[in-house]
Amino acid sequence: MHLTWKENYIRVIPYAKELFNEDFDWVNHPEYLAEKEKDAVYSAVAYFYFRLKKDISKLNEWDIDKVSYNVNGGYNGLPERKEQFIRLSTQVFNLSDCKK
Structure with missing residues (x-):
């Protein structure tokens, strides 16, 4: 996920400040969003937080479809997003090794 549009930067910065x-x-x-990993990750988390209006309980399971709908306002790009999620969760973050 990559935060875009000046309006979104303005909306998300207070949430990022609150969270981090x-x-x-x-x-x-x-350019920090594209060049600095920390800014990219923090902005993505803050945007997710902003879009759900702080109510993470709206998602009662880690469901890519629900996350996509809530964050993107629809299912555009869902197949690619699922592929990236699987790649990141298994190859980069090793989520399959996490204990429940």
Whole structure:
């Protein structure tokens, strides 16, 4: 996920500050979102938090379809998103090794 559009930067920065207790200047430096891994991840988490209006309980299971719908407002790009989720969760984050 990559945060885009100035309006979204403005909306998401307060959530990122609340979540991570840091200041972010994505409005004046949107390149940070593409160039700095920390900013990319923090902005994605903050956007997810913003879109769900802080109510993570709306998602009662880790369901890519529900996440896609809530974050993107629909199912556009869902097959690609599922492929990326599987790749990231297994190859990058090793989620299959996590204990329940």
